[in-house]
Amino acid sequence: MEEKVKKKLKVSAIKNGTVIDHIPARNLFKVISILGLDKIDNQITFGTNLESHKLGSKAIIKVSDKYFEDDEINKIALIAPQAKLNIIRDYAVTEKKEVEIPSEIRGIVRCFNPRCITNNEAITTRFSVISKSPIALKCHYCEKITDQEHLQIL
């Protein structure tokens, strides 16, 4: 009986789709927004502020009948670098994936330079990734480098 309670899933299983696990709890809604999950009709369940040894407090998202392209899912790498994807087919995990920081980032991040045009007019930010760890992003417009310490998600 004890055993069963421990193993009980906090977020119920899905038949087909993608489970995104190990999202830092504070970034759950940003992940939802970046992936556009607030704009699709698929069944989605999520849990947040779940216990995690790695993150302290994590979130998990389960999206039914949805499989992400790599460059789609890699958009969340900056805010959920340790996220793990489980690809589910017929209630079984058929594949596991990790996210990877892409070489170019559009949107998502604010340029740290207050004198940058992107902070003064409605422009989608654009960066080339010059270092992945620690993160360093070079602004396509003002050419200044936003580092880990100054990284701000839009």
Add this chain to the structure above:
Amino acid sequence: MKKDLISITDYSKEEYLRILELAAIFEKNPNQNLLNGKVVASLFFEPSTRTRLSFETAISRLGGRVIGFADAGSSSVSKGETLHDTIRMISNYADLIVMRHPLEGAARYAAEVASVPVINAGDGANQHPTQTLLDLYSIFKTQGTLDNLNIFMVGDLKYGRTVHSLLMAMTEFENPIFNFIAPDELLMPEEYKMHLREKGIRHYEHREFTDIISAADIIYMTRVQKERFSDPIEYEKVKNVYILREQMLRHTKPNVRVLHPLPRVNEIHTDVDRSEKAYYFDQALNGVFTREAIIAHTLNLM
């Protein structure tokens, strides 16, 4: 594809050499009717009389017509129009846009919005590539080469965009040596020193402005700009640190030339002006020929 010039690194080494070649042609014969029937927009969202007049002289000598404004106050920007809309509209009127803007990245963005080529005449503290090309032309003219030169950069090496762009351009040529003379507050940023290390280019840093300049082929002086400092006390501390005087040039090489993007304040004493090693006023004139060359190259006129 249209040819914009936003950052100095947009051009290849071959294009630098092409601009120098064209500038020499325009120096021999500045008045050429290549822009006949063409309209060039000169959009100065912040005033810069020197750069604007240099560009507008270049356009006039090429036989083109100029439309535009000299500061944002006299344009629709003061009514709150976005840069996007201004550029879209001007694109309909002009064959080329020359623009200066106080915000960094504005020129790159304008080039994306515009259907005609854009030449960046300065975007905040970021880039000013036509200045760099006229610096290259001045160096080439006075030294006869861009290879194997010992370049001293003096003053504000932290915020001075002209020294950063010149450094990037010169590293395309053979075997340069850089000497940086700056106070602790205004050192050459790490990213540029990293670039030099990666390319294996010799460079040295000095705090003292002394007879080490005897090794120089080029002495590039810069102004310490008050507006770059958030703390006025910091500015007061460094503004008078490095002043070049005529007597300091006595033991320098005969081929050495003193360059400065102008305007100067007090960093070059007026007694240097009479020295044959002073080149900053000729450098400014070279700006017109270089800008004629850049316009001709941008619009494939030659």
